[in-house]
Amino acid sequence: xxxxxxxxxxxxxxxxxxxxxxxxxxxxxxxxxxxxxxxxxxxxxxxxxxxxxxxxxxxxxxxxxxxxxxxxxxxxxxxxxxxxxxxxxxxxxxxxxxxxxxxxxxxxxxxxxxxxxxxxxxxxxxxxxxxxxxxxxxxxxxxxxxxxxxxxxxxxxxxxxxxxxxxxxxxxxxxxxxxxxxxxxxxxxxxxxxxxxxxxxxxxxxxxxxxxxxxxxxxxxxxxxxxxxxxxxxxxxxxxxxxxxxxxxxxxxxxxxxxxxxxxxxxxxxxxxxxxxxxxxx
Amino acid sequence: xxxxxxxxxxxxxxxxxxxxxxxxxxxxxxxxxxxxxxxxxxxxxxxxxxxxxxxxxxxxxxxxxxxxxxxxxxxxxxxxxxxxxxxxxxxxxxxxxxxxxxxxxxxxxxxxxxxxxxxxxxxxxxxxxxxxxxxxxxxxxxxxxxxxxxxxxxxxxxxxxxxxxxxxxxxxxxxxxxxxxxxxxxxxxxxxxxxxxxxxxxxxxxxxxxxxxxxxxxxxxxxxxxxxxxxxxxxxxxxxxxxxxxxxxxxxxxxxxxxxxxxxxxxxxxxxxxxxxxxxxxxxxxxxxxxxxxxxxxxxxxxxxxxxxxxxxxx
Numbered sequence: 001x002x003x004x005x006x007x008x009x010x011x012x013x014x015x016x017x018x019x020x021x022x023x024x025x026x027x028x029x030x031x032x033x034x035x036x037x038x039x040x041x042x043x044x045x046x047x048x049x050x051x052x053x054x055x056x057x058x059x060x061x062x063x064x065x066x067x068x069x070x071x072x073x074x075x076x077x078x079x080x081x082x083x084x085x086x087x088x089x090x091x092x093x094x095x096x097x098x099x100x101x102x103x104x105x106x107x108x109x110x111x112x113x114x115x116x117x118x119x120x121x122x123x124x125x126x127x128x129x130x131x132x133x134x135x136x137x138x139x140x141x142x143x144x145x146x147x148x149x150x151x152x153x154x155x156x157x158x159x160x161x162x163x164x165x166x167x168x169x170x171x172x173x174x175x176x177x178x179x180x181x182x183x184x185x186x187x188x189x190x191x192x193x194x195x196x197x198x199x200x201x202x203x204x205x206x207x208x209x210x211x212x213x214x215x216x217x218x219x220x221x222x223x224x225x226x227x228x229x230x231x232x233x234x235x236x237x238x239x240x241x242x243x244x245x246x247x248x249x250x251x252x253x254x255x256x257x258x259x260x261x262x263x264x265x266x267x268x269x270x271x272x273x274x275x276x277x278x279x280x281x282x
Numbered sequence: 283x284x285x286x287x288x289x290x291x292x293x294x295x296x297x298x299x300x301x302x303x304x305x306x307x308x309x310x311x312x313x314x315x316x317x318x319x320x321x322x323x324x325x326x327x328x329x330x331x332x333x334x335x336x337x338x339x340x341x342x343x344x345x346x347x348x349x350x351x352x353x354x355x356x357x358x359x360x361x362x363x364x365x366x367x368x369x370x371x372x373x374x375x376x377x378x379x380x381x382x383x384x385x386x387x388x389x390x391x392x393x394x395x396x397x398x399x400x401x402x403x404x405x406x407x408x409x410x411x412x413x414x415x416x417x418x419x420x421x422x423x424x425x426x427x428x429x430x431x432x433x434x435x436x437x438x439x440x441x442x443x444x445x446x447x448x449x450x451x452x453x454x455x456x457x458x459x460x461x462x463x464x465x466x467x468x469x470x471x472x473x474x475x476x477x478x479x480x481x482x483x484x485x486x487x488x489x490x491x492x493x494x495x496x497x498x499x500x501x502x503x504x505x506x507x508x509x510x511x512x513x514x515x516x517x518x519x520x521x522x523x524x525x526x527x528x529x530x531x532x533x534x535x536x537x538x539x540x541x542x543x544x545x546x547x548x549x550x551x552x553x554x555x556x557x558x559x560x561x562x563x564x565x566x567x568x569x570x571x572x573x574x575x576x577x578x579x580x581x582x583x584x585x586x587x588x589x590x591x592x593x594x595x596x597x
Contacts, residue, residue: 127320
């Protein structure tokens with residue numbers, strides 16, 4: 001009863017607990033990130049003397065040498081290529097498939113839908129040994145292209161799930177009108193469905209973007225060739241290479257964390273919706 | 283009720299089926315060849331053995347028998363098995379309980395700065411596990427001792443120990459770091475769940491004189507049960523495939539003395555990279571380990587779904 005009385009008369013008093021717990025956690029989240037960013041701008045010895053303060057001298061040398069002496073930019077380009085490429089293909093063939101699954105009224109289409117959805121709960125890593133020999137026999141080992149088929153397959157269940165759900169909600173009147181005007185199935189897809197589908201496509205893209213960009217496992221088991229490595233796999237090499245120079249390591253870590261983090265801060269609402277969408281609906 | 287957009291006579295139906303199959307072909311092809319087939323073929327391959335990574339001889343259950351009876355392999359397996367359960371337990375009690383607490387706080391009406399808190403809590407989930415792992419490894423490194431400096435300033439210097447070098451703390455630290463990274467996901471899922479509970483229910487309870495503690499346990503919890511189930515399943519599946527955080531923070535051998543070895547790292551060593559001292563992967567044994575993990579996941583997911591299913595749901 002005591003708690004009720006407090007909560008009714010002084011709601012702000014109760015919020016103190018909320019704020020202090022949430023604030024403490026925010027510090028726990030931001031402290032390592034602060035430590036990472038701030039020390040990447042320090043001289044080597046200052047890192048040990050004062051790990052938490054702002055740098056006395058802002059030193060950009062670590063960043064300069066990461067760009068100059070390493071294949072960082074190659075890694076970055078590879079990651080960008082494979083992420084954007086796989087996402088584009090997922091969105092295209094996923095929306096085609098979802099469009100067919102919604103409009104094809106038959107028992108078979110229901111079965112195919114269930115077959116796709118079953119993949120949402122099963123981690124593809126379990127089949128890694130098989131994938132490895134499959135990629136080898138396709139001659140893709142040690143090439144950035146080895147990642148495309150795996151990432152596309154990995155993204156398919158959630159793409160089908162979200163996109164069919166969304167296409168079902170599009171009023172059929174729109175497509176019917178186009179049909180009366182003589183538009184075929186592909187015309188309706190490309191000029192009506194695809195346009196209305198944009199928010200759902202964004203959700204699917206974000207859901208797949210983060211795990212793809214951040215993936216270590218498949219690049220690690222498929223790629224050994226420096227020129228083909230992704231950013232995250234490249235970071236493992238640079239981490240070993242710069243072992244004694246921590247400001248360089250921290251610069252590498254900062255540089256590899258910044259792109260997705262910046263994108264997230266720019267559109268956090270879409271990110272949170274995207275990354276949790278599989279769970280909330282499923 | 284959604285009306286079918288394209289209606290046809292039976293004769294045309296067959297033709298349409300072909301058209302729709304053409305639309306489905308690319309997605310179905312990628313998914314079947316690069317996901318469904320490797321998964322099922324993995325199970326099949328676990329009944330084979332062979333030298334130099336080629337699986338040529340059918341050996342029945344030999345790989346499984348060896349996995350659980352060979353003194354060295356079974357010791358590693360049960361070690362990794364136990365560590366993975368501990369890893370999972372920490373995630374349930376730290377990551378998911380914190381997520382529930384944060385979500386319950388964030389749902390509070392008129393809580394100032396709720397959006398800012400949300401944004402910050404979720405930041406680590408956008409980082410690569412590898413980057414998180416490396417970063418914490420540096421912070422925990424006794425040579426730099428960033429964390430130990432903090433502990434000293436708080437007056438607890440005897441806590442300043444080599445966290446990742448000690449086999450009694452290493453696995454817990456790795457689990458905490460992984461929980462730090464992922465706590466934003468359950469927070470946001472629970473938050474979305476709380477937002478779906480009708481406001482009137484709280485108001486009615488409030489008027490009836492219920493404490494916030496009672497409201498939480500008697501109203502929110504039962505309604506959240508299916509969502510708790512989903513979060514548990516996600517945690518379970520992800521934890522039983524965890525690899526990156528150990529790779530980054532200790533190493534693929536689960537140092538020190540295999541104290542942080544998980545099923546994911548064991549699978550990598552045995553089936554993909556090849557174990558010390560031979561260095562040649564045993565693919566048959568690897569697929570056997572993967573198949574057992576698959577079975578654990580299938581059984582676990584089924585149990586959680588049964589437990590958290592509520593009466594009104596059909597599934």
